[in-house]
Amino acid sequence: MGLLVEGQWQDKWYDTSKSGGRFERSEAQFRNFVTADGSAGVTGKSGFKAEAGRYHLYVSFACPWAHRTLIFRKLKGLEDIITVSAVAPEMLSNGWEFRSGTDLADPLYDAEFMHEIYTRADDKYSGRVTVPVLWDKQQETIVSNESADIIRMFNSAFNDITGNTDDYYPQELQAAIDEVNEMVYHNINNGVYKSGFATTQDAYEEAFDALFKALDKVEQRLSQSRFLAGSVLTEADWRLFTTLVRFDSVYVGHFKCNQKRIVDYPNIWNYVRELYQIEGVAETVNMNHIKTHYYVSHDMINPTGVVPKGPEIEFMAAHDREKFGS
């Protein structure tokens, strides 16, 4: 685990000494958008036109942020349009790494480490080396390393090429989606990390309390509506799903988020099963990479690197969310 400083790799853990033991996530720095005509998006430069075969998506199957982009690539029919590859599950002193000669190799440059992809885009880059990364093979640079932006591009920029017009961020629901995203991001998606990476009791308890308060709110909402923004499945659901699907296997134990498990919330658990069973989604969930990543990479939390065998979770068990109608 580490970061790049002026293009040089340094092996360092997160510094929580200046924030009272609180983990603070840094902002992604590559914020361009692929658009249908190549014009600039809401942030960044122009010049990234949607084209078949031009872009490559680097992910980790373990990472909840990268997982969102994999789900959108699948749901939006982009598998033949955008190539994908995954890093090895362990993130050790060199950060994310590839495994040359295996299906976890870097297919573009045969790089050893993910940080080489960042310095190829900017040889003076300073910051964390995170996944997902959307790479432009034509300009040989990073379009974006922000999953929230990448799923928006996948949602609409390639529609003319694929003919898939399913919309997970419909105009009339955008305000409602943004509002729920904000609550879910701070308290749940990032909340589990704030709990797990806290280095003081107070910081941990603050994150823990906010997390379970937010989950109670979600449980309440899902007792009344099929999805987070009402009767339609939107990006808000997929953003929450990738945290929920990891929760009982990893966050309950490894990140000490143990007030309740997801299977203890009747409505959330029912909802997770519905999402998991949507066509194509189950194959984006790699529980082996998920468990290995967390339990092996964070040696200050789990120094032995032993990965728990359980729990067994029946994601394919029947759900009855149709009761809300569609």
Ligand SMILES: N[C@@H](CCC(=O)N[C@@H](CS)C(=O)NCC(=O)O)C(=O)O
């Ligand atoms: N804001 C980014 C966050 C991505 C992120 O933090 N990914 C984690 C993996 S789950 C990572 O690569 N961490 C490496 C590090 O922080 O050094 C996004 O949503 O795309």
